[in-house]
Amino acid sequence: MPGLLSERVMVLLAVLIAAAALLSTTFTAEYAGLGAAQSPVFFPRIILGVMIALSLIAIVQDLMAGQRAEPVEHWLALVVFVLAALVFANAITRVGFLLSAAPFSVVALAIFGFRHPLVIGVYALAVPGSLVLLFNHVLKLPLPTSPFTHWF
Amino acid sequence: MLAAIPDALALLLTAEALLTLLLGTVLGIVLGAMPGIGSTVAVAMVLPFTLSMGQAPAILLLLAVYAGSVYGGSISAILINTPGTPQSAATCFDGYPMAQRGQAGQALGWATVASVVGGLVSAVVLLLAAPQLAALALNFGPVETFALVLLGMTCIVSVSSGSLVKGLLAGAIGIFLASVGGDPITGQPRFTFGNWQLISGFNLLAVVIGIFALSEVFVRVGKKAAQVSELADFRGIVLPRWRAWAGRKKNLAKSVLIGNVIGVLPGTGAATAAFISYAEGKRSSPNRAGYGSGEPDGIVSSEAANNAVTGGALVPTMALGIPGDAITAVMLATLTLHGITPGFRLMEDNPTLIAAIFAGFFIINLLLLPLGLALSRIAAPILRMREGFMMTGVVLLCGVGIFFVRGNPFELLVMGLAGILGFVLRRQGVPMAPLVIGMVLGPTLELTLRQGLILTRGDFTAFATGYPIAGALFAVTALALAVPLARAVRARAATAQG
Numbered sequence: 074m075p076g077l078l079s080e081r082v083m084v085l086l087a088v089l090i091a092a093a094a095l096l097s098t099t100f101t102a103e104y105a106g107l108g109a110a111q112s113p114v115f116f117p118r119i120i121l122g123v124m125i126a127l128s129l130i131a132i133v134q135d136l137m138a139g140q141r142a143e144p145v146e147h148w149l150a151l152v153v154f155v156l157a158a159l160v161f162a163n164a165i166t167r168v169g170f171l172l173s174a175a176p177f178s179v180v181a182l183a184i185f186g187f188r189h190p191l192v193i194g195v196y197a198l199a200v201p202g203s204l205v206l207l208f209n210h211v212l213k214l215p216l217p218t219s220p221f222t223h224w225f
Numbered sequence: 226m227l228a229a230i231p232d233a234l235a236l237l238l239t240a241e242a243l244l245t246l247l248l249g250t251v252l253g254i255v256l257g258a259m260p261g262i263g264s265t266v267a268v269a270m271v272l273p274f275t276l277s278m279g280q281a282p283a284i285l286l287l288l289a290v291y292a293g294s295v296y297g298g299s300i301s302a303i304l305i306n307t308p309g310t311p312q313s314a315a316t317c318f319d320g321y322p323m324a325q326r327g328q329a330g331q332a333l334g335w336a337t338v339a340s341v342v343g344g345l346v347s348a349v350v351l352l353l354a355a356p357q358l359a360a361l362a363l364n365f366g367p368v369e370t371f372a373l374v375l376l377g378m379t380c381i382v383s384v385s386s387g388s389l390v391k392g393l394l395a396g397a398i399g400i401f402l403a404s405v406g407g408d409p410i411t412g413q414p415r416f417t418f419g420n421w422q423l424i425s426g427f428n429l430l431a432v433v434i435g436i437f438a439l440s441e442v443f444v445r446v447g448k449k450a451a452q453v454s455e456l457a458d459f460r461g462i463v464l465p466r467w468r469a470w471a472g473r474k475k476n477l478a479k480s481v482l483i484g485n486v487i488g489v490l491p492g493t494g495a496a497t498a499a500f501i502s503y504a505e506g507k508r509s510s511p512n513r514a515g516y517g518s519g520e521p522d523g524i525v526s527s528e529a530a531n532n533a534v535t536g537g538a539l540v541p542t543m544a545l546g547i548p549g550d551a552i553t554a555v556m557l558a559t560l561t562l563h564g565i566t567p568g569f570r571l572m573e574d575n576p577t578l579i580a581a582i583f584a585g586f587f588i589i590n591l592l593l594l595p596l597g598l599a600l601s602r603i604a605a606p607i608l609r610m611r612e613g614f615m616m617t618g619v620v621l622l623c624g625v626g627i628f629f630v631r632g633n634p635f636e637l638l639v640m641g642l643a644g645i646l647g648f649v650l651r652r653q654g655v656p657m658a659p660l661v662i663g664m665v666l667g668p669t670l671e672l673t674l675r676q677g678l679i680l681t682r683g684d685f686t687a688f689a690t691g692y693p694i695a696g697a698l699f700a701v702t703a704l705a706l707a708v709p710l711a712r713a714v715r716a717r718a719a720t721a722q723g
Contacts, residue, residue, distance in 0.1 A: 081653045088394070095401075095416060110678040113408035113415050116671040120401045127394040134390060142652040145447040154446045155645060158439065158620055162637035165624055174621050181620065184446060185613025200618060204625060212277045214629060 080142045081135045089128040096121040150184045157181060169219030174201035233580035237588070242282050246585060249286040250592045251600060253293020258300040258604040259615055260307045261445060264495075264552045266438045266619060267294040272430065272559055273626040280563050281578055285585040287556050292344055292535050292589045295495055296597060299336040299528055300604050304329055304457050312495035312531040315503040319516065319523030324457035326519055334464040335521045336528045337597040339477060343529035344590030346481045347488065347536025351543075352583045354489065355572070358544040362569040367676035368688050372698035374670050377547040379705045380490060382659045389709050391655045398650075399663025400670065402427050409672050422635040429558045431627050431636040433661050435643025437551065438623050440657075442616045443648040459605050462598050465521070476510045476522050477529055484530035488537020494550040494658075495534040502530030532593075536586060543567050543579070547666065551658040554665050562630065 099114035099121070109115060145151060157180040164173035178197035187193050205225050208214045218225060236242065249271070256267035271290050275283035298310030303320035316336060323332035365373065382392040405416045406426025417423040470477075480502040487498040506526030507516045516523045538549030546568035548554035560567055565575075572579050627640045647657055681687035689696040 084649060084653045088398070092401075098416070109683055110675050111410065113411050113413045116674060117401065117404045117415060120397055120404065124394065124397045124401065127390055127397060131388070131390045131394055134388065140654070142654075145652075147447055151443060151447040155443060155648075158442075158644065159638075159641045161620070162624055162627075162641045163634065165628055165637060166632075166634040170625070170628075174624070178617050178621070181617040182613055185611070185616065187611075187613055196614065196617070201621060204621065208273070208625065212274070214273070214277050216625065217628065 079135070081140060082132055085128050085132045085135065089125055089132070092121045092124040092128065096125065154181065154184050157184075166217050169225060170216040171201050171205050171225035172219045174204070229576035229580040230584065232577040233584050236281050236577065236581040237285075237585055241279075242285060242581075242585070245278070245282040245286050246289050246588055246592060247596075249289025250293040250589055250596050253290035253295075254297035254300070254593075254596060254600050255604055255607060256290065257294030257297025258309045258608060259297075259610070260301050260305075260309050260608075261441070261612055261615060262294075262619070263310045263441070264291055264294040264298075264312070265555055266441060267291075268552055268555050268559075269434045269438045269626065270619065270622045272434075272555075273622065273629045275559060276562070276629050280565060281581050281585070283563050284556075284560065284565070284578075284582050285589070287559060288539075288582070288586050289589045289592075291552055291556070292532070292586070292593065293596075295532055295535055296337070296340040296344075296528075296593050297604065298531075299340065299524075300333065300601055301608050303332045303336060303524075304459055304605055305608050310495075312499055312534075313527070314496060315499045315527035316524055318503070318527075319518070319520050321457070322517075322519035323521070323524070324459070327458060328519070329457040329459040330461055330463035331465070332519075332521070332524060333459075333462045333597075333601055335524045337462055337594060337601075338465060339480070339525040339529040340532040340597070341590060341594045342477060343481050343484055343532035344535060344593060345587065347485055347533045348583065348587040348590050349536075350485045350489075351536040351539050351586060355540045355544040355579075355583070358540060359569040359572040362545055363573065365569070365694070366692075367673040367680065368692045368695045369698070371670065371673035371677050372688070372692075372695035372702070373545065374547065374666050374673065376698050376702045376705065377541070377545070378659075378663065378666055378670070379702045388654065389706075389713065391653070392659045395650070395655050395657065396659035396663040399660040399665075400667035402432065402660075403429075403664045403667030404671060409668060410675060422633075427639055427664075428627075428630055428636050429664055430555075430562070430630050431639040432643045432664060433555050433558055434623050434627060435640040435645075436647035436657050436661060437555070438619055439640060439644025440647030440651060442619055443644060444651065445612060445616055459602070462601050464598075469521075472511050473522055473525060476506050476512075477525050479505060479509070480526045480529035481533045484533025485537045487530070488534035488549060489540045490549075494538070494552075495531040498534045499527040499531040502526045532590075539586070543571065543582075544569060546571075546669070548662055551661055554658070554661045557665055 096118060099118050157177055161173050161177035175197045178201060179193055182193045182196060205216055208216050252271065253267060256262045257264065267290050268287055271286060275286055278286065294310060295312050298308050298313030299316045301307050301309040302313040302316040303324050306317050306321040308314045308317055320332045320336065378396055382396050406424055407414055414424050483502040483505060484498045487501065503523060503526045506522055507513050510522045512520050512522045538553050541547045541549050542553040542557055548557050557567055623640060624637060627636050630636055651657060677688055681691065689699050
């Protein structure tokens with residue numbers, strides 16, 4: 074049954090499995106001993122139960138409708154961009170805003186189809202640099218700086 | 226509320242507040258005009274700038290960007306046939322054909338006047354309706370509040386785009402995400418799995434910005450660059466003369482009314498209002514024959530309604546703490562950063578602040594006229610800017626914004642993961658607004674349910690039988706769920722027959 078292997082069904086199935094696994098963790102001894110509504114897991118159990126029921130209905134609906142997710146035109150570009158964004162987000166507090174934002178801007182602009190090195194270079198330095206100047210020196214809300222200098 | 230107006234004006238007539246209103250409206254118009262940014266992302270982008278401001282200027286900046294961006298969306302809709310914001314999609318139908326006929330200035334003139342009128346009336350509605358609604362809700366206990374929040378959630382889900390089941394699922398995911406961390410009554414950690422960073426839960430703004438702004442960028446990276454229509458010849462806005470309004474005022478009034486009513490309903494949003502108003506204008510306007518081929522009434526229908534939503538959507542947000550749409554959910558999350566908790570106590574405790582916000586919102590809508598006239602010529606060349614510049618800037622500003630929320634690298638990681646989650650769920654047709662609103666309302670829903678169960682000694686049926694207001698609200702909730710379900714069943718039966 075090819076519909077079973079569609080992205081929509083697989084994602085909903087993942088939601089269902091995650092909800093069921095989380096629900097099972099609420100029955101551990103960690104939460105035992107607290108009565109009914111005052112138990113910390115009373116409300117989450119209801120919500121996780123609702124999530125399981127709704128994802129089951131949604132799976133059946135999607136199987137019946139046979140709808141598929143819109144195709145992604147550039148998977149490789151997307152994966153590289155997502156990874157670059159995650160690295161940028163993780164690096165801000167480690168190497169400072171400017172040193173993480175400039176390489177990210179280079180990668181992002183290249184993915185968006187920019188090829189002129191001057192355009193990419195100017196943007197990668199000017200935009201993050203302006204943000205550092207604005208926040209650090211005008212608004213006095215310091216962005217993280219690098220371990221090498223307190224300037225950026 | 227009225228007694229607080231002199232103090233509120235004193236708060237507004239400071240250089241900082243006036244400059245904020247001016248800059249916020251300018252920024253809103255420019256960001257709104259850029260296709261792909263949208264009001265939610267625009268509001269999220271200015272978030273870090275509010276952190277160095279006082280309460281009133283911070284809220285005014287967000288409101289100015291919100292109102293400005295809704296108007297700004299019409300500029301790109303008319304000049305390049307690409308709505309800057311989804312709210313302006315209906316404006317394309319008549320705006321671009323007018324621009325192709327060499328009447329871009331006139332088309333933007335109709336859009337500007339309609340937007341200003343819609344926005345001003347909605348500011349008056351906000352001023353009059355929000356305090357009344359808050360006063361009514363002031364008598365609510367936990368049971369009534371639970372019923373009210375449940376109704377708000379249900380309305381949001383039942384009118385959100387896509388399937389009802391997926392909307393409900395998104396709402397449940399949002400409520401679950403909000404339940405991660407310390408239990409609100411006992412403080413015991415839930416679903417933290419030994420990670421101490423999760424004890425304070427997922428930061429709402431990190432999730433919201435990831436879900437909306439970052440996932441939007443991901444969607445655009447994965448897509449082929451959209452074909453943009455040629456920029457229409459434009460030499461400045463030409464405002465319509467008074468005589469030109471003959472036979473059109475009724476359409477304007479009707480559109481403003483539709484926008485306000487839809488705006489007050491939680492979850493509907495400006496795009497829905499604009500399309501309903503456009504459809505109503507096409508049905509009842511004396512100029513309906515020209516709709517779709519460059520009829521000014523078509524622009525008025527769409528623009529008056531979408532700007533009228535702005536004030537209406539703020540009514541449940543400010544009065545009850547129930548966001549009217551995704552944009553007001555982002556604003557609600559930002560307000561909490563500034564130590565402001567919207568809801569019925571806010572009007573009672575901070576009348577001067579609230580009066581300043583409402584009066585400021587009126588001024589913002591007044592500013593749309595001169596700023597629209599001045600900025601549209603500057604905004605037009607910006608429409609030629611390549612998408613990559615804007616989208617890279619969005620990611621950089623998202624990073625800055627989330628860093629400032631708590632200064633914690635974990636929140637940046639949460640934002641990135643929320644972006645991926647948002648991207649994956651959007652591809653499956655799961656609407657994002659219910660997820661965010663579920664996250665906003667989840668803690669109140671849980672707390673009031675548990676408090677209510679203490680009051681009724683664990684008897685849930687007493688929620689409906691012992692509390693008449695809650696009983697009535699539950700009945701409306703059941704109706705709000707049953708109507709779209711019945712409609713879907715009827716549509717399926719009709720499809721099967723046909």
